[in-house]
Amino acid sequence: MSETYRIRLDKEHHVFAAAHFITFAGDICERLHGHNYRVAVEIAGPLDENSYVIDFIAARDELHAITDQLDHRMLLPDSHPLIKVVPDEKEVRVTFTPDGRRWIFPLGDCLILPVPNTTAELLARWIGEQLRTRLAARLGWQIDWLQVAVDENHGQIGICELTSK
């Protein structure tokens, strides 16, 4: 018989309130709106000398640092084919090219993410990549498997699983 281990972080304070809009069905663009997002994480791996997969405290603190970056921000995609996002030193100008709709946000209110659309799935991927990087720097070893779930609306959850090759 084999055994595998993982930890799950699913705490009420792993939340962030942010604004966004996405496109769907090709060129339909949502109106600007916000969510109180909630994030849960699972990490798998062998047990260490403490019989931990990973210290809850390390994972919790790094996840909190990531959700802090997202909290009270306008989330924008950097590579959407139809949403042009142009930052300068003070502002971010955003244009939805099919109908010319435009928004201007203060630079400090925005987080421009390396995603083509700010869906819950792609926010989960970004959070997972950030968490993997931060934990590797903190612990000195790489996580082989982790899963991030981003709930944007009380049970509407995008999930990304990251596995080392």
Ligand SMILES: Nc1nc2c(c(=O)[nH]1)N=C([C@H](O)[C@H](O)COP(=O)(O)OP(=O)(O)OP(=O)(O)O)CN2
């Ligand atoms: N698979 C996905 N589907 C959808 C996503 C997503 O990220 N992944 N996102 C959306 C929209 O962002 C939309 O805002 C969510 O829909 P909705 O439930 O209508 O959002 P509200 O917060 O306005 O909730 P109400 O229940 O309508 O008040 C769509 N699909």
